[in-house]
Amino acid sequence: MNLPIRIVIADDHVLVRQGIRAFLETHADLSIVGEAEDAASAIALCSAQMPDVALLDLVMPGGGIEATRAIRAASPQTQVVLLTSFENAQQILAAVQAGALSCLLKDIDADALADTLRKAARGEAVLHPRIAARLMEALREDADPASGLLESLSQREHEVLALMAEGLSNSSIAERLGIGEKTVKTHVSNVLGKLNVSDRTQAAVYAWKSGMKQR
Amino acid sequence: MNLPIRIVIADDHVLVRQGIRAFLETHADLSIVGEAEDAASAIALCSAQMPDVALLDLVMPGGGIEATRAIRAASPQTQVVLLTSFENAQQILAAVQAGALSCLLKDIDADALADTLRKAARGEAVLHPRIAARLMEALREDADPASGLLESLSQREHEVLALMAEGLSNSSIAERLGIGEKTVKTHVSNVLGKLNVSDRTQAAVYAWKSGMKQR
DNA sequence: TTCCTTCTCCGCCGACAGACCGAGAGCCTT
DNA sequence: AAGGCTCTCGGTCTGTCGGCGGAGAAGGAA
Numbered sequence: 001m002n003l004p005i006r007i008v009i010a011d012d013h014v015l016v017r018q019g020i021r022a023f024l025e026t027h028a029d030l031s032i033v034g035e036a037e038d039a040a041s042a043i044a045l046c047s048a049q050m051p052d053v054a055l056l057d058l059v060m061p062g063g064g065i066e067a068t069r070a071i072r073a074a075s076p077q078t079q080v081v082l083l084t085s086f087e088n089a090q091q092i093l094a095a096v097q098a099g100a101l102s103c104l105l106k107d108i109d110a111d112a113l114a115d116t117l118r119k120a121a122r123g124e125a126v127l128h129p130r131i132a133a134r135l136m137e138a139l140r141e142d143a144d145p146a147s148g149l150l151e152s153l154s155q156r157e158h159e160v161l162a163l164m165a166e167g168l169s170n171s172s173i174a175e176r177l178g179i180g181e182k183t184v185k186t187h188v189s190n191v192l193g194k195l196n197v198s199d200r201t202q203a204a205v206y207a208w209k210s211g212m213k214q215r
Numbered sequence: 216m217n218l219p220i221r222i223v224i225a226d227d228h229v230l231v232r233q234g235i236r237a238f239l240e241t242h243a244d245l246s247i248v249g250e251a252e253d254a255a256s257a258i259a260l261c262s263a264q265m266p267d268v269a270l271l272d273l274v275m276p277g278g279g280i281e282a283t284r285a286i287r288a289a290s291p292q293t294q295v296v297l298l299t300s301f302e303n304a305q306q307i308l309a310a311v312q313a314g315a316l317s318c319l320l321k322d323i324d325a326d327a328l329a330d331t332l333r334k335a336a337r338g339e340a341v342l343h344p345r346i347a348a349r350l351m352e353a354l355r356e357d358a359d360p361a362s363g364l365l366e367s368l369s370q371r372e373h374e375v376l377a378l379m380a381e382g383l384s385n386s387s388i389a390e391r392l393g394i395g396e397k398t399v400k401t402h403v404s405n406v407l408g409k410l411n412v413s414d415r416t417q418a419a420v421y422a423w424k425s426g427m428k429q430r
Numbered sequence: 431t432t433c434c435t436t437c438t439c440c441g442c443c444g445a446c447a448g449a450c451c452g453a454g455a456g457c458c459t460t
Numbered sequence: 461a462a463g464g465c466t467c468t469c470g471g472t473c474t475g476t477c478g479g480c481g482g483a484g485a486a487g488g489a490a
Contacts, residue, residue, distance in 0.1 A: 145489085154465080154467085155466085156466075156467065156468095156490095157466095179467085179468070179469090179471060180468075180470090182468085182469050182470065182471090183467075183468050183469060186467085186468080186469080199476090200485060
């Protein structure tokens with residue numbers, strides 16, 4: 001057996017921290033090297049201790065996501081495992097993109113938590129099944145265009161928008177589609193009108209935000 | 216107990232289909248209403264049978280992702296569950312965005328498969344833990360900018376680009392940042408030069424493609 | 431100090447963008 | 461046949477964009 005895995009716990013509820021500590025102390029290979037009750041002290045603690053794993057509550061004073069980002073920046077070898085009571089897909093997505101490795105619900109049992117922490121120390125991610133399900137939902141949602149406005153575009157206008165969204169000028173679009181530049185300008189004007197935006201850049205941004213796939 | 220869950224299996228290997236069928240037939244509430252060996256016949260079968268769940272191999276002639284998309288379009292009440300041997304995050308992401316509900320690895324045991332199918336019939340998603348881990352990796356990867364060119368931008372230029380990427384005009388950016396429009400134009404010109412693009416739309420597209428997050 | 435970068439701002443000017451006007455041809459529904 | 465939609469193209473005009481050259485102030489590095 002190697003050195004014990006060094007862990008920092010951050011949660012704004014004392015009871016939760018004590019509970020987790022009590023759970024984890026029954027495992028000899030897990031060592032709790034510090035506790036914090038808000039984002040700022042969690043970040044400071046991780047900067048000082050450089051733990052293997054930081055176990056953070058997603059909702060805590062100062063913000064669990066901000067804490068994740070700061071800890072990952074200050075101490076890259078520290079893997080962040082998030083605990084959450086609720087299943088908010090957007091928050092979880094943001095947390096993952098901020099650098100969180102694993103996400104667990106608080107109803108997890110002690111052995112599974114210990115297992116997740118060991119995996120985290122090795123860089124292996126774990127997603128709670130219910131969280132995974134929510135994440136799937138979220139991904140499916142922002143995958144579907146269904147932004148309404150996009151559907152009002154004609155076939156040709158779609159093509160023109162797609163090329164606009166690649167950064168092409170009117171003349172380049174005309175060349176690519178084999179039509180006149182004046183025609184392209186007409187299509188562009190129609191697209192701007194239908195999308196309710198005032199210039200091609202906003203149209204391109206709209207296309208990207210809507211996840212227009214026809215690249 | 217309600218009506219049995221109607222399932223279509225699609226896999227290009229006969230042995231796999233027979234194996235799955237043998238597994239599932241031990242469950243009284245699961246009814247296999249058809250088998251297919253490629254995307255085209257799977258789509259046709261689902262259009263005709265309108266099953267509750269389609270169990271597809273991710274790699275099959277015609278493409279599991281295309282099959283997923285077509286089945287979801289032709290028979291929206293059919294939930295798609297994907298089976299895969301490999302853990303390619305990009306493919307899985309694409310599959311989820313094509314409308315797949317759950318993703319499993321082929322090393323799953325029969326009871327877990329049955330459980331996943333029952334959940335799928337109720338619209339509940341299941342992600343295989345190893346797939347979940349890969350998905351997390353992928354999400355973390357395309358979250359980090361690290362596009363090189365972006366790092367040559369100064370702080371102010373970053374801010375200006377971020378606002379360009381939201382579709383703001385020079386005057387709006389000036390207003391937002393509390394500086395003169397001429398100054399904004401200078402920054403914009405510098406950004407265009409550093410990013411090696413010729414207009415603000417291309418810069419905005421670049422920002423989006425690079426996954427610039429500083430919104 | 432000197433040099434370099436960054437941020438700020440100025441004027442000039444050509445080029446493209448986008449609005450507004452009209453119009454002909456093809457296609458589909460009524 | 462009439463009306464509607466789409467795609468095509470034309471002209472005109474105003475505004476913004478973006479390039480070019482210049483410049484002052486502040487801060488850090490050599």
